[in-house]
Amino acid sequence: MSRSAHPAGPRHADVLPEGHYAAPAEDLNALDPKVWAHTVARDADGVVTVGGLPVTQLAEEYGTPAYVLDEADFRDRARAWRTAFGADADVFYAGKAFLSRAVVRWLDEEGLNLDVCSGGELATALAAGMSAERIAFHGNNKSPEEIERAVRAGVGRIVLDSFQEIVRVAHVAQTLGKRQRVQIRITVGVEAHTHEFIATAHEDQKFGIPLAGGQAAEAVRRALQLDGLEVIGIHSHIGSQIFDMSGFEVAAHRVVGLLKDIRDEHGVELPEIDLGGGLGIAYTSDDDPREPHEIAKALTEIVTRECEAARLATPRISVEPGRAIVGPTAFTLYEVGTVKPLDGLRTYVSVDGGMSDNIRTALYDAEYSVALVSRASDAEPMLVRVVGKHCESGDIVVKDAFLPGDLAPGDLIAVPATGAYCRSMASNYNHALRPPVVSVRDGAARVIVRRETEEDLLRLDVG
Ligand code: LLP
Numbered sequence: 001m002s003r004s005a006h007p008a009g010p011r012h013a014d015v016l017p018e019g020h021y022a023a024p025a026e027d028l029n030a031l032d033p034k035v036w037a038h039t040v041a042r043d044a045d046g047v048v049t050v051g052g053l054p055v056t057q058l059a060e061e062y063g064t065p066a067y068v069l070d071e072a073d074f075r076d077r078a079r080a081w082r083t084a085f086g087a088d089a090d091v092f093y094a095g096k097a098f099l100s101r102a103v104v105r106w107l108d109e110e111g112l113n114l115d116v117c118s119g120g121e122l123a124t125a126l127a128a129g130m131s132a133e134r135i136a137f138h139g140n141n142k143s144p145e146e147i148e149r150a151v152r153a154g155v156g157r158i159v160l161d162s163f164q165e166i167v168r169v170a171h172v173a174q175t176l177g178k179r180q181r182v183q184i185r186i187t188v189g190v191e192a193h194t195h196e197f198i199a200t201a202h203e204d205q206k207f208g209i210p211l212a213g214g215q216a217a218e219a220v221r222r223a224l225q226l227d228g229l230e231v232i233g234i235h236s237h238i239g240s241q242i243f244d245m246s247g248f249e250v251a252a253h254r255v256v257g258l259l260k261d262i263r264d265e266h267g268v269e270l271p272e273i274d275l276g277g278g279l280g281i282a283y284t285s286d287d288d289p290r291e292p293h294e295i296a297k298a299l300t301e302i303v304t305r306e307c308e309a310a311r312l313a314t315p316r317i318s319v320e321p322g323r324a325i326v327g328p329t330a331f332t333l334y335e336v337g338t339v340k341p342l343d344g345l346r347t348y349v350s351v352d353g354g355m356s357d358n359i360r361t362a363l364y365d366a367e368y369s370v371a372l373v374s375r376a377s378d379a380e381p382m383l384v385r386v387v388g389k390h391c392e393s394g395d396i397v398v399k400d401a402f403l404p405g406d407l408a409p410g411d412l413i414a415v416p417a418t419g420a421y422c423r424s425m426a427s428n429y430n431h432a433l434r435p436p437v438v439s440v441r442d443g444a445a446r447v448i449v450r451r452e453t454e455e456d457l458l459r460l461d462v463g
Contacts, residue, residue, distance in 0.1 A: 024381035024402035025285070028371070034282040035369055035416040037070035037329050039440075046376025048414065051440030055333055055373045058445060059412055062438050065353035067423050068414075069330040069448070071106065071441035077292075077325045078110040084296035085319065092136050094277045094322025095121045097420035102439060102448040103326070104128035113156070115277075115320045119146045126153060136274075136320075138185075140207050147172050157181045159235050159274075161208060166223050173228030180228060183274055184209065185235040186216040188254040190247045207237070211254055220262050220270075231268075233315060234258055237276025240323065243289060245298050248275060252299070256306035259315065269312060275299060277320035281327040283417045284369045289324070323420035330419030330437070332357060333373070334397075336411045337389065346383045346400075349407060354388010355395045356432035358415070358422045368398045374412035377404035386413070390430050423449065431457055 025032075031040055031048065039051045047054045050070055058068060081091045092115040093107050099116075104125050107114060114130055116122045117138040125135055132154040139146070140161040147165075150158055151172050160166050160182050173180040187208040203210050209219045216234075223231045236251045255273050263269050280289050290298075299317065307314045334351035341347045360366035370386055382405040386398040398415060407413075426434045433452040438445050 022286075028381055028402060028404055029376045031371060032282075032285045032369075034285060034287070035328065037331065037416070038073040038076060039070050040331070040416075042376060048371070048373035050331075051445070052443035053440055053445055055412055055414065058438060058440070059333060059335065059374075061445070062436055062447065063451065064333050064335040064412065065351065065357055065435045066333045066451075067330050067357075067418060067435055067437045068333050069326075069419060069437055069439045071329075071439045074103070074326060074329040074419075074439075075106055075110055077329065078107060078112050080292045081296075081319075081321055081325060082111050084292040085300075085317070086296075089296070089300070089316060090318040092274075092318055092320045093325055094320045095125065096424060097322030098326045098330075098422075098424050098437075099124050100437065100448050101128035104130050108134075113318075115322075119143070119149060122146070122150060122153070122155070132156065136183075142168075144168065144172070148176075151176055151178055151180050154178075157183055157232060159183045159185050160219075160223065161185050163209070163219060163222070166219060166226070166229070170223070170226035170228035174226075178228070179230050181230045181232050182223065183233045183235040183272065184216065184219050184223060184231065185237070186211050186219075186255070186258065188236050188238070188251045190238045190250050190254075208235075211258060216258055217261055217265070220258070221266070224266055224268065231270060233270045233272030233274060235274040235276065237274075237320065238278060240278045241280045242278045243280045243287070245290075245295070245302075248299060249302050251275065252302045253306050256303065256310055256312065259307075259312055260310040263312060270315065272316045272318065273303065274318040274320065275303075277322050277324070279321050279324040281323055281417060281420075284367050292321075292324070327420035328417050330422075331414040331416040332397075332418045332422065332435070333412060333414050334386075336407060336409050336413055338409060339407055341382075346385050347407075349384045349386050349403065349413070350389060351386060351397065351413065352389060353432070353435060354390045354397060355392075356388070356390060356427050356429045357435050358397055358418060359425050359427065360421060361396050361399060362394045365399075368401075368415050368417065370398045370401045370403065370413055370415050372404055372407060372411055373414045377406055379404040379406035381405065382407070386415070390432070428452070428457065433457070 092113040094115045113134040115136045133156040135155045137150040137155045137158045185208040187210050209216045234255050238247045304314050338350040355362050381402040384403045388395040436451040437449040439448045
């Protein structure tokens with residue numbers, strides 16, 4: 001994830017000499033619990049099951065490609081975050097990672113709040129019955145309609161991203177006779193160690209108001225003067241897929257510094273800070289994410305320590321994990337269409353999906369793992385690249401992985417940890433039909449987002 005994006009097209013230079021790759025896992029039939037959802041296992045026949053159901057049955061019933069989501073795992077992870085932060089903090093699930101009405105209901109039942117960043121996400125949350133007070137509304141360019149809808153609905157907070165937005169939201173709230181609770185999103189000048197496209201707190205980018213040059217302090221000063229706004233706190237989100245807590249430490253230090261300046265200048269202690277999301281997950285066995293309780297402990301300690309040093313009462317903390325909750329809960333189930341060995345290079349395995357259901361590999365150089373799931377195999381490992389069926393050679397799902405050498409058309413393979421930013425970033429490229437999300441729990445499966453149909457595509461094409 002450290003390289004910058006490659007130009008369009010294949011990455012010829014990426015074909016590495018033999019022997020360069022990490023050795024294959026000792027047992028290709030093993031399923032590393034780090035990257036697979038909790039209930040995933042291999043049954044006595046070698047078929048992978050999830051929630052007690054064999055993937056072969058899921059493929060037959062729902063087709064491939066399909067995102068298969070383990071509901072029990074989702075609920076476990078949501079609950080773990082909620083419990084880790086306790087009653088004195090709030091956990092807002094970041095809906096951009098993946099949102100559907102079923103997911104909103106699960107979150108509601110597990111006591112989480114929700115972060116939305118568009119009218120569409122807000123509509124989904126409200127349609128599922130989430131109380132508006134538990135919704136935070138984000139975005140760096142909210143439309144007037146979105147602002148009005150959010151204020152009218154009574155969302156718990158709007159996170160303001162620019163000087164213009166401070167005035168816009170204040171105006172809408174005042175016109176509607178309301179006082180809108182808001183946070184101000186600042187950029188603290190932290191370089192998160194992640195891909196450039198998903199790092200968000202260095203200064204040269206579109207989100208937030210820079211702390212540098214006193215801009216954030218000026219934003220708070222202006223917001224405090226406007227009758228339509230109740231400024232409840234400061235927001236900072238430093239990026240995504242982060243393992244190293246030091247970025248959060250610097251961010252918390254700087255946010256608390258701003259709270260102190262605000263107290264000194266205006267005599268107001270803002271009661272809340274939001275440290276955003278961005279906690280990393282394991283995409284491959286090489287990744288070592290931290291547990292929610294460790295993260296909660298670290299963040300709470302940092303904020304408490306910084307506030308004590310600044311002689312401020314510790315504000316209420318909120319966080320916004322998206323990927324860390326939904327990412328590991330789902331895998332994408334594909335059927336192998338062709339297996340093409342290229343002498344001296346690798347074997348290309350084409351599946352029935354591709355960059356339309358997982359753009360992350362092409363966009364961020366993301367790494368994934370993959371396993372043969374419709375049967376076990378003792379064949380020798382072969383080095384593969386899993387590719388899709390789209391019309392470009394950058395259509396790669398898994399760049400380098402090992403699969404059994406007897407892999408054949410008709411086999412089912414699955415790519416784990418695709419719950420976040422895969423369905424939510426899926427496209428209709430080449431008029432692909434976006435796959436369904438099938439949720440599985442206690443031996444029962446149900447479709448929570450159905451597969452698109454050609455009628456869906458043609459409905460928008462008005463001729
Ligand atoms: N809060 C804010 C304000 C955000 O902008 C984001 C993500 C989150 C929370 C949740 O971050 P998470 O915990 O899911 O990392 N499409 C990219 C990720 C973009 C993230 C955008 N904002 C990817 O696939 O890696």
